[in-house]
Amino acid sequence: MSSVGAPLYEAVDSGARLGWTPTIDPQITVYPIRILIIDDLRAVADAVEAVLSRQPGMVVVGNVASMTDNSARVAADIVILEFRHGDEFAADALRAILQAGPTAKLIFLTSDEGDQVILAAIDAGASAVVYLSSTTIEMIQTIRAVADGGSLISPRTISTLLSGRRKSEALRDSLTRRETAVLSLMSSGTSNRNIAAKLGISYVTVRCHVRSLSVKLAAHSQLEVLVRAQQLELLDHDASTMVDCA
Amino acid sequence: MSTILVVDDDADTRFMLRLLLEPAGHEVVEAGDGEAALNFIKPNSLPAVITTDLCMPILNGEGLIARLRSEPRTASIPIVVVTASPDAARALEASDLVDAVVIKPFDPHVLADRILALAGTTSTVTPQRV
Numbered sequence: 562m563s564s565v566g567a568p569l570y571e572a573v574d575s576g577a578r579l580g581w582t583p584t585i586d587p588q589i590t591v592y593p594i595r596i597l598i599i600d601d602l603r604a605v606a607d608a609v610e611a612v613l614s615r616q617p618g619m620v621v622v623g624n625v626a627s628m629t630d631n632s633a634r635v636a637a638d639i640v641i642l643e644f645r646h647g648d649e650f651a652a653d654a655l656r657a658i659l660q661a662g663p664t665a666k667l668i669f670l671t672s673d674e675g676d677q678v679i680l681a682a683i684d685a686g687a688s689a690v691v692y693l694s695s696t697t698i699e700m701i702q703t704i705r706a707v708a709d710g711g712s713l714i715s716p717r718t719i720s721t722l723l724s725g726r727r728k729s730e731a732l733r734d735s736l737t738r739r740e741t742a743v744l745s746l747m748s749s750g751t752s753n754r755n756i757a758a759k760l761g762i763s764y765v766t767v768r769c770h771v772r773s774l775s776v777k778l779a780a781h782s783q784l785e786v787l788v789r790a791q792q793l794e795l796l797d798h799d800a801s802t803m804v805d806c807a
Numbered sequence: 808m809s810t811i812l813v814v815d816d817d818a819d820t821r822f823m824l825r826l827l828l829e830p831a832g833h834e835v836v837e838a839g840d841g842e843a844a845l846n847f848i849k850p851n852s853l854p855a856v857i858t859t860d861l862c863m864p865i866l867n868g869e870g871l872i873a874r875l876r877s878e879p880r881t882a883s884i885p886i887v888v889v890t891a892s893p894d895a896a897r898a899l900e901a902s903d904l905v906d907a908v909v910i911k912p913f914d915p916h917v918l919a920d921r922i923l924a925l926a927g928t929t930s931t932v933t934p935q936r937v
Contacts, residue, residue, distance in 0.1 A: 602819050604819075604820075604823050604915050605819050605822060605823045607915065608822075608823040608826040608827055608915055609826060611826070611827070611916075612826045612827075612830060615830070672818035672819065672822075693818045693819065693821065693822035694818070694821075694822075694837070695822075696825065696829060696835075697825065697826055697829040697830060698829075700826075
């Protein structure tokens with residue numbers, strides 16, 4: 562059984578309110594790990610609750626579709642937040658942590674096994690990421706480890722990913738507005754002649770920008786430019802904005 | 808411990824079934840389409856039960872079922888089908904090719920219990936403590 566990270570007086574208070582009886586120990590008072598599940602896919606959330614509520618030393622104190630649900634306002638030690646790329650995850654995560662209490666720890670639940678999820682988790686201050694491909698045992702062990710104060714995102718991973726993001730940001734900053742606009746139109750499948758027409762520049766100038774992009778992205782073809790840009794996440798911006806700012 | 812093969816292109820559904828089936832003591836193996844499911848099935852590692860969606864990329868559920876039933880070594884593996892189409896459900900039930908059909912939206916526990924019954928486990932109620 563894991564000890565709760567919250568100060569003892571808070572744990573006693575919320576434990577008594579919810580009718581839990583603490584394990585009597587001459588040295589410490591131990592309460593179950595209080596878990597709040599936030600997932601708009603109710604069938605998945607219910608399955609997670611069904612498993613966790615049967616584990617010794619764990620209690621599910623909330624199971625909600627979103628943080629706007631008033632029942633999410635419950636003290637918790639662990640918040641399991643389903644993450645989908647493109648969600649307003651940071652805002653949701655922040656709300657989840659604030660509402661669950663200052664000592665709550667966040668675990669992302671996601672099907673996306675890409676680096677962006679780890680970066681999002683780091684940004685949100687999450688302690689671990691549980692993938693939907695994980696086994697039940699792995700999920701439970703992760704929750705216990707995080708409740709015990711561990712972080713399952715290693716400092717090395719954090720360092721590597723942040724370093725990669727800095728490089729990507731530096732490269733993005735090195736592109737001119739016109740190169741960015743050309744890149745955006747290339748990514749939508751626009752031909753060089755149509756790019757020239759759309760941007761009101763000559764075909765030769767477009768070729769010039771494409772060559773410059775190739776050099777900056779260390780690519781040997783237009784296709785490779787797009788692949789590198791995708792890898793470096795340079796194509797996330799709104800295309801219309803890019804064209805307008807050209 | 809027997810193995811249950813969950814075939815569905817939706818990761819959420821696979822995860823949900825894993826959570827419901829693993830505590831009953833089964834190993835759950837996942838495949839995102841019918842072709843991946845066939846690749847998993849080796850001569851010496853037949854799953855106790857296969858649950859499959861119908862609408863999937865590469866090789867859909869009907870294709871998977873046809874391939875499984877045409878092979879002597881996989882012909883008798885119990886199959887549970889999950890489908891959103893009542894017409895497809897009726898056709899499959901009439902065909903006698905599958906052992907159970909569950910129509911979406913479904914109660915996950917009902918589906919899990921159908922699968923577990925075919926795997927020789929009666930209920931998901933008994934938890935495996937970790």
